[in-house]
Amino acid sequence: MEAVAPACVAQRTATVLENVAVAHETFRIRLDDPEMARSILPGQFLMIRGGRGSDPLMGRPFAVYDVARDPxxxxxxxxxxxxxIGRGTAALATLRAGDRVTIWGPLGHGFGPPPEGPVVFVAGGIGxxxxxxxxxxxxxxxxxxPVETVSSDSPGRFASSATLLYxxxxAALAAGVDDFERAGITVELATDDGTAGHHxxxxxxxxxxxxxxxxxxxxxxxxPPPMLAALSRLVARYEVPCDLSLENHMACGFGACFSCVAPIRQADGSIDLRRVCVEGPIFPAADVVWTG
Known part of the structure; x- marks a missing residue:
């Protein structure tokens, strides 16, 4: 499955419409940006610099969670x-409706078109x-x-069901479960401490x-990488198609700093470092090289 090419990237300021808690130390921020909302694709991300003044200096990368729409x-x-989890996100948590933030995007490649049949999303942490x-x-x-991704004239184009394994x-860190269920996505939880779902x-x-x-x-x-490494080994054993959305640390978001590189296996079998922000963040699980 080929990823969708990114749209033209632009840096600008956006107004915060709301910034609400959705779980322990977890927030959903809504940014008033119709241009970004029209162009961004699932799987792409944007950089947000939410501090006041020049601290923090660099933005932080965030996957698009959803797009808000008018009636x-x-x-x-x-x-x-x-x-x-750090200074950048702590600064975001202080923002209120009406505040302005610097953003740039859409960045990275979006997911490819839907497969026909059931799909399973496997998420760890904030994944x-x-x-x-x-x-x-x-x-x-x-x-x-920017392109029509839903068409009632093409029955059978879409996944038959979607399940989130989270x-x-x-349990206090499980964020957005109601959002997924309202969207018709079945959710199964796993917790390290056994407070909800599978222990x-x-x-x-x-x-x-x-x-x-x-x-x-x-x-x-x-x-997180240990979960993705375990997932890669598991799907390889059962020969199940799998893509990964990598969360490597980023500084610039557009490929200049090379801080987010990941070892990716190439078509000829060689291994090369690829910039997650530009050539990802989505890669076939079979191509990502895990060490240790």
Whole structure:
């Protein structure tokens, strides 16, 4: 499955429409930017610099969570969900409606067209964030981006079902579960401490399904590297198609700094470092090289 090429990138300021808590230390910020809302695709991301003055100096990358629409269905704003883990996200959490932030995007490549059949999203930590928009698109519920991604004239184009397997440290960190369920995406939780759902690794939920003989048309993973490495090994064993959305640390977001490179296997079998911000963030699981 080929990723969708990025649209033209632009840097500008956007007004915060709301910034609300959705879980422990987790927020959803809505940015008034109709141009970004019309152009961004599921899987792409934007950089946000939310501090006042020059601190923090660099922006932070965030996957598009959803696109807000007016009553006519026209895209008007972009939603991002973030976990407070450092100075950049702590600065974002202080913003209120009416504040202005610097943003640039859309960045990276979006996901390719939907497969026909069931799809499974596997998320760890804050890795669920790319999957709400993707699920809406792949299930045929909403269009995204500058091209028509939903068409009632093409039955059978879309995924038959979507399931989110979502792993967090503790139940208080599970963010947006209601959003996914309202979008028709089934959610199964796994927690490290057993406070909700399966007590253990989120990859174990997928392994159970595969052991029962279930065969997803596609698996998509996003989360911390150890989880993605385990997911890659699992889907390889069962020969299930899988793409990964990598979360490598980024400084610039447009390929100049080379801070986000990942070792990716090439068609000739060689391994080369690829910039996640420009050539990703989505790569076939079989092409990502994990060490250790």
């Amino acid at each position: 006519s269905g026209t895209p008007t704003a972009v939603d991002v969900v973030y976990l407070v 669920q964030t790319p999957f709400l928009a993707l699920g809406k698109w792949w299930l045929g519920h909403e269009p995204f981006g 792993g967090v440290r503790t 253990g690794f989120v990859t174990q939920l997928l392994e159970r399904r595969l052991e029962r003989g279930e065969r997803p048309a596609k698996v998509i993973g996003c989360g």
